[in-house]
Amino acid sequence: PRRGAGQPDFPLAELHCHIEGAAPPALVERLGAKYGVDVSAIIRDGAYVWHDFTSFLAAYDHAATVFRSEEDYAELAFSYLTDLAAQGALYAEFFISPDHARSSGTEPEIYARGLAAGIVRARDGAGIEARMIVVGVRHLGPDAVEAAARFAAGPGRPLVTGFNLAGDERIGAAQDFAKAFDIARDAGLGLTAHAGELCGPESVRAAIDCLKPSRIGHGVRAIEDPDLVRQIAETGIVLEVCPGSNLALGIYPDIAAHPLKRLVEAGIRATLGSDDPPFFHTDLAREYELATQNGLTGAERIALTRTALEAAFVEEDVRRKLL
Numbered sequence: 001p002r003r004g005a006g007q008p009d010f011p012l013a014e015l016h017c018h019i020e021g022a023a024p025p026a027l028v029e030r031l032g033a034k035y036g037v038d039v040s041a042i043i044r045d046g047a048y049v050w051h052d053f054t055s056f057l058a059a060y061d062h063a064a065t066v067f068r069s070e071e072d073y074a075e076l077a078f079s080y081l082t083d084l085a086a087q088g089a090l091y092a093e094f095f096i097s098p099d100h101a102r103s104s105g106t107e108p109e110i111y112a113r114g115l116a117a118g119i120v121r122a123r124d125g126a127g128i129e130a131r132m133i134v135v136g137v138r139h140l141g142p143d144a145v146e147a148a149a150r151f152a153a154g155p156g157r158p159l160v161t162g163f164n165l166a167g168d169e170r171i172g173a174a175q176d177f178a179k180a181f182d183i184a185r186d187a188g189l190g191l192t193a194h195a196g197e198l199c200g201p202e203s204v205r206a207a208i209d210c211l212k213p214s215r216i217g218h219g220v221r222a223i224e225d226p227d228l229v230r231q232i233a234e235t236g237i238v239l240e241v242c243p244g245s246n247l248a249l250g251i252y253p254d255i256a257a258h259p260l261k262r263l264v265e266a267g268i269r270a271t272l273g274s275d276d277p278p279f280f281h282t283d284l285a286r287e288y289e290l291a292t293q294n295g296l297t298g299a300e301r302i303a304l305t306r307t308a309l310e311a312a313f314v315e316e317d318v319r320r321k322l323l
């Protein structure tokens with residue numbers, strides 16, 4: 001493990017990372033050249049270029065189109081997970097999107113199979129364990145999100161253990177996606193949903209009430225409603241907090257303004273995630289450093305990892321070995 005100055009001396013884990021959002025710009029440029037896809041509009045001087053959430057999503061969508069073969073996806077998952085293991089992580093869950101697979105001309109089955117091969121390779125090579133969570137993209141509408149849920153629920157989806165609602169939180173109502181979550185729940189998948197990032201506490205409330213997830217992606221803007229903070233603490237819903245992402249997107253102006261410490265002090269169970277690390281110039285080790293800068297104690301940071309393992313969508317025998 002990478003253990004430089006200031007690196008935590010306890011294991012890390014993350015539950016919130018979008019796999020195409022973890023693609024190193026150099027890998028996207030290499031595959032872009034291989035497949036004749038011009039990526040110069042989204043990568044300049046080796047870094048992704050975007051200026052707000054909408055243009056970030058567009059850059060992400062474009063980067064995703066250069067991953068085409070089963071081996072491209074295996075390489076993507078392997079590179080993400082071995083880098084994470086080098087930071088000291090022992091477990092990760094990452095989001096996969098059948099809609100993004102299709103946009104690159106890849107069958108979602110091939111996409112999931114390639115990514116699963118990357119997980120197995122990283123487990124054998126670096127000792128890190130991982131599972132996949134299928135996302136529906138909310139701005140594509142309820143029918144697309146239901147189709148994603150049906151894909152996640154389908155037979156023969158090795159290492160897929162959860163379902164999530166991603167995309168633009170400002171589009172559509174949580175209620176519109178209740179049927180997709182019923183499909184995923186009935187298939188035995190773990191449930192999480194993005195809310196309380198671009199929109200406020202009313203969005204978190206709607207996600208909890210309509211979709212009944214055990215975890216919320218981000219959820220940080222729950223801090224704006226003390227009754228909601230109490231409810232989340234009392235019910236034990238876990239927040240997948242991504243401070244570096246929030247800073248990059250300007251949700252908070254600086255780390256001192258971030259509500260992580262206040263959420264933890266209110267008794268909310270939280271974990272850390274890197275979300276889309278190279279897009280947001282972050283990685284999981286930096287997320288733990290940001291937690292320190294936000295005022296979390298050593299014990300509170302260790303609890304972030306423990307909560308991740310407790311809230312992970314993983315088989316109980318594997319969880320027991322990790323804890």
Ligand code: ES4
Binds near residue numbers: 018060166275
């Ligand atoms: C997202 Cl669809 C998607 N991809 C990457 N990052 C995201 N954040 C929210 N939705």
Ligand code: ZN
Binds near residue numbers: 016018166194275
């Ligand atoms: Zn996310």
